[in-house]
Amino acid sequence: MTRNVRKTIYLSIGWFFTGLGFVGAFLPILPTTPFLLVAVWAFSKSSPRLKRWLFTHPKYGHHIRNWFEHGAIAPKAKILSLSLMTVSVGFSLLMSENIYVPISLGVIMVAVATFILSRPSPSAVAIKSQ
Structure with a gap:
Protein backbone atom coordinates (compact mmCIF):
# COMPACT_ATOMS: atom_id res chain seq x y z
CA MET A 1 0.00 0.00 0.00
CA THR A 2 1.45 3.35 -0.98
CA ARG A 3 1.98 6.19 1.44
CA ASN A 4 -0.69 8.36 -0.22
CA VAL A 5 -3.30 5.60 -0.01
CA ARG A 6 -2.49 5.02 3.66
CA LYS A 7 -2.68 8.76 4.37
CA THR A 8 -6.07 8.97 2.62
CA ILE A 9 -7.38 6.03 4.64
CA TYR A 10 -6.23 7.60 7.93
CA LEU A 11 -7.71 10.97 6.93
CA SER A 12 -11.02 9.27 6.11
CA ILE A 13 -11.04 7.46 9.45
CA GLY A 14 -10.20 10.72 11.22
CA TRP A 15 -12.98 12.69 9.55
CA PHE A 16 -15.50 9.87 10.05
CA PHE A 17 -14.82 9.69 13.78
CA THR A 18 -14.68 13.48 14.10
CA GLY A 19 -18.15 13.57 12.56
CA LEU A 20 -19.41 10.90 14.96
CA GLY A 21 -17.88 12.81 17.86
CA PHE A 22 -19.59 16.05 16.95
CA VAL A 23 -22.92 14.29 16.40
CA GLY A 24 -22.42 12.79 19.86
CA ALA A 25 -22.15 16.30 21.27
CA PHE A 26 -25.82 16.79 20.42
CA LEU A 27 -27.20 13.28 20.98
CA PRO A 28 -27.04 12.17 24.60
CA ILE A 29 -26.89 8.45 23.72
CA LEU A 30 -23.76 8.81 21.59
CA PRO A 31 -20.40 9.49 23.30
CA THR A 32 -18.17 12.27 22.03
CA THR A 33 -14.70 11.92 23.51
CA PRO A 34 -13.96 8.28 22.52
CA PHE A 35 -14.73 9.09 18.90
CA LEU A 36 -12.50 12.16 19.02
CA LEU A 37 -9.70 10.07 20.55
CA VAL A 38 -9.85 7.73 17.55
CA ALA A 39 -9.91 10.77 15.25
CA VAL A 40 -6.77 12.21 16.89
CA TRP A 41 -5.02 8.85 16.49
CA ALA A 42 -5.93 8.73 12.78
CA PHE A 43 -4.98 12.37 12.22
CA SER A 44 -1.64 11.81 13.98
CA LYS A 45 -0.82 9.35 11.20
CA SER A 46 -2.04 11.59 8.39
CA SER A 47 -2.30 15.29 9.26
CA PRO A 48 -0.43 17.08 12.08
CA ARG A 49 -2.55 20.18 11.39
CA LEU A 50 -5.84 18.33 12.04
CA LYS A 51 -4.38 16.60 15.10
CA ARG A 52 -3.38 20.02 16.46
CA TRP A 53 -6.89 21.32 15.71
CA LEU A 54 -8.46 18.63 17.91
CA PHE A 55 -5.81 19.00 20.63
CA THR A 56 -6.55 22.73 20.86
CA HIS A 57 -10.34 22.51 20.44
CA PRO A 58 -11.89 24.85 23.03
CA LYS A 59 -14.45 22.34 24.34
CA TYR A 60 -12.84 18.91 23.88
CA GLY A 61 -9.12 19.65 23.61
CA HIS A 62 -8.36 19.38 27.33
CA HIS A 63 -10.05 15.95 27.56
CA ILE A 64 -8.09 14.72 24.56
CA ARG A 65 -4.78 16.08 25.86
CA ASN A 66 -5.40 14.59 29.32
CA TRP A 67 -5.94 11.17 27.77
CA PHE A 68 -3.02 11.21 25.34
CA GLU A 69 -0.52 12.82 27.70
CA HIS A 70 -1.48 11.16 31.01
CA GLY A 71 -4.14 8.50 30.36
CA ALA A 72 -6.38 10.58 32.63
CA ILE A 73 -10.18 10.72 32.74
CA ALA A 74 -12.02 13.55 34.49
CA PRO A 75 -14.07 12.58 37.58
CA LYS A 76 -17.26 13.94 35.99
CA ALA A 77 -16.70 11.73 32.93
CA LYS A 78 -16.08 8.71 35.19
CA ILE A 79 -19.33 9.30 37.08
CA LEU A 80 -21.32 9.82 33.88
CA SER A 81 -19.83 6.70 32.26
CA LEU A 82 -20.51 4.49 35.27
CA SER A 83 -24.03 5.86 35.64
CA LEU A 84 -24.91 5.21 32.01
CA MET A 85 -23.42 1.72 32.17
CA THR A 86 -25.54 0.96 35.24
CA VAL A 87 -28.66 2.21 33.47
CA SER A 88 -27.79 0.08 30.43
CA VAL A 89 -27.45 -3.09 32.49
CA GLY A 90 -30.69 -2.30 34.34
CA PHE A 91 -32.50 -1.66 31.09
CA PRO A 120 -6.00 8.78 37.08
CA SER A 121 -7.93 12.02 37.28
CA PRO A 122 -6.40 15.10 35.61
CA SER A 123 -6.06 16.92 38.95
CA ALA A 124 -4.13 13.97 40.43
CA VAL A 125 -1.80 13.97 37.43
CA ALA A 126 -1.19 17.72 37.77
CA ILE A 127 -0.34 17.33 41.47
CA LYS A 128 2.14 14.51 40.79
CA SER A 129 3.93 16.46 38.05
CA GLN A 130 4.59 19.48 40.30
Whole structure:
Protein backbone atom coordinates (compact mmCIF):
# COMPACT_ATOMS: atom_id res chain seq x y z
CA MET A 1 0.00 0.00 0.00
CA THR A 2 1.45 3.35 -0.98
CA ARG A 3 1.98 6.19 1.44
CA ASN A 4 -0.69 8.36 -0.22
CA VAL A 5 -3.30 5.60 -0.01
CA ARG A 6 -2.49 5.02 3.66
CA LYS A 7 -2.68 8.76 4.37
CA THR A 8 -6.07 8.97 2.62
CA ILE A 9 -7.38 6.03 4.64
CA TYR A 10 -6.23 7.60 7.93
CA LEU A 11 -7.71 10.97 6.93
CA SER A 12 -11.02 9.27 6.11
CA ILE A 13 -11.04 7.46 9.45
CA GLY A 14 -10.20 10.72 11.22
CA TRP A 15 -12.98 12.69 9.55
CA PHE A 16 -15.50 9.87 10.05
CA PHE A 17 -14.82 9.69 13.78
CA THR A 18 -14.68 13.48 14.10
CA GLY A 19 -18.15 13.57 12.56
CA LEU A 20 -19.41 10.90 14.96
CA GLY A 21 -17.88 12.81 17.86
CA PHE A 22 -19.59 16.05 16.95
CA VAL A 23 -22.92 14.29 16.40
CA GLY A 24 -22.42 12.79 19.86
CA ALA A 25 -22.15 16.30 21.27
CA PHE A 26 -25.82 16.79 20.42
CA LEU A 27 -27.20 13.28 20.98
CA PRO A 28 -27.04 12.17 24.60
CA ILE A 29 -26.89 8.45 23.72
CA LEU A 30 -23.76 8.81 21.59
CA PRO A 31 -20.40 9.49 23.30
CA THR A 32 -18.17 12.27 22.03
CA THR A 33 -14.70 11.92 23.51
CA PRO A 34 -13.96 8.28 22.52
CA PHE A 35 -14.73 9.09 18.90
CA LEU A 36 -12.50 12.16 19.02
CA LEU A 37 -9.70 10.07 20.55
CA VAL A 38 -9.85 7.73 17.55
CA ALA A 39 -9.91 10.77 15.25
CA VAL A 40 -6.77 12.21 16.89
CA TRP A 41 -5.02 8.85 16.49
CA ALA A 42 -5.93 8.73 12.78
CA PHE A 43 -4.98 12.37 12.22
CA SER A 44 -1.64 11.81 13.98
CA LYS A 45 -0.82 9.35 11.20
CA SER A 46 -2.04 11.59 8.39
CA SER A 47 -2.30 15.29 9.26
CA PRO A 48 -0.43 17.08 12.08
CA ARG A 49 -2.55 20.18 11.39
CA LEU A 50 -5.84 18.33 12.04
CA LYS A 51 -4.38 16.60 15.10
CA ARG A 52 -3.38 20.02 16.46
CA TRP A 53 -6.89 21.32 15.71
CA LEU A 54 -8.46 18.63 17.91
CA PHE A 55 -5.81 19.00 20.63
CA THR A 56 -6.55 22.73 20.86
CA HIS A 57 -10.34 22.51 20.44
CA PRO A 58 -11.89 24.85 23.03
CA LYS A 59 -14.45 22.34 24.34
CA TYR A 60 -12.84 18.91 23.88
CA GLY A 61 -9.12 19.65 23.61
CA HIS A 62 -8.36 19.38 27.33
CA HIS A 63 -10.05 15.95 27.56
CA ILE A 64 -8.09 14.72 24.56
CA ARG A 65 -4.78 16.08 25.86
CA ASN A 66 -5.40 14.59 29.32
CA TRP A 67 -5.94 11.17 27.77
CA PHE A 68 -3.02 11.21 25.34
CA GLU A 69 -0.52 12.82 27.70
CA HIS A 70 -1.48 11.16 31.01
CA GLY A 71 -4.14 8.50 30.36
CA ALA A 72 -6.38 10.58 32.63
CA ILE A 73 -10.18 10.72 32.74
CA ALA A 74 -12.02 13.55 34.49
CA PRO A 75 -14.07 12.58 37.58
CA LYS A 76 -17.26 13.94 35.99
CA ALA A 77 -16.70 11.73 32.93
CA LYS A 78 -16.08 8.71 35.19
CA ILE A 79 -19.33 9.30 37.08
CA LEU A 80 -21.32 9.82 33.88
CA SER A 81 -19.83 6.70 32.26
CA LEU A 82 -20.51 4.49 35.27
CA SER A 83 -24.03 5.86 35.64
CA LEU A 84 -24.91 5.21 32.01
CA MET A 85 -23.42 1.72 32.17
CA THR A 86 -25.54 0.96 35.24
CA VAL A 87 -28.66 2.21 33.47
CA SER A 88 -27.79 0.08 30.43
CA VAL A 89 -27.45 -3.09 32.49
CA GLY A 90 -30.69 -2.30 34.34
CA PHE A 91 -32.50 -1.66 31.09
CA SER A 92 -31.22 -4.94 29.65
CA LEU A 93 -32.52 -6.76 32.75
CA LEU A 94 -35.97 -5.31 32.15
CA MET A 95 -36.09 -5.82 28.39
CA SER A 96 -34.30 -9.09 27.76
CA GLU A 97 -36.10 -12.39 27.96
CA ASN A 98 -32.78 -14.23 27.97
CA ILE A 99 -30.99 -13.87 31.33
CA TYR A 100 -27.60 -14.46 29.70
CA VAL A 101 -27.76 -11.14 27.83
CA PRO A 102 -27.81 -8.91 30.95
CA ILE A 103 -25.33 -11.20 32.70
CA SER A 104 -22.91 -10.95 29.76
CA LEU A 105 -23.46 -7.22 29.51
CA GLY A 106 -22.90 -6.87 33.27
CA VAL A 107 -19.59 -8.77 33.11
CA ILE A 108 -18.39 -6.56 30.25
CA MET A 109 -19.52 -3.42 32.07
CA VAL A 110 -17.68 -4.44 35.26
CA ALA A 111 -14.49 -4.90 33.22
CA VAL A 112 -14.92 -1.51 31.53
CA ALA A 113 -15.80 0.17 34.83
CA THR A 114 -12.68 -1.30 36.42
CA PHE A 115 -10.57 0.17 33.61
CA ILE A 116 -12.26 3.58 33.88
CA LEU A 117 -11.81 3.70 37.64
CA SER A 118 -8.16 2.66 37.34
CA ARG A 119 -7.34 5.74 35.23
CA PRO A 120 -6.00 8.78 37.08
CA SER A 121 -7.93 12.02 37.28
CA PRO A 122 -6.40 15.10 35.61
CA SER A 123 -6.06 16.92 38.95
CA ALA A 124 -4.13 13.97 40.43
CA VAL A 125 -1.80 13.97 37.43
CA ALA A 126 -1.19 17.72 37.77
CA ILE A 127 -0.34 17.33 41.47
CA LYS A 128 2.14 14.51 40.79
CA SER A 129 3.93 16.46 38.05
CA GLN A 130 4.59 19.48 40.30
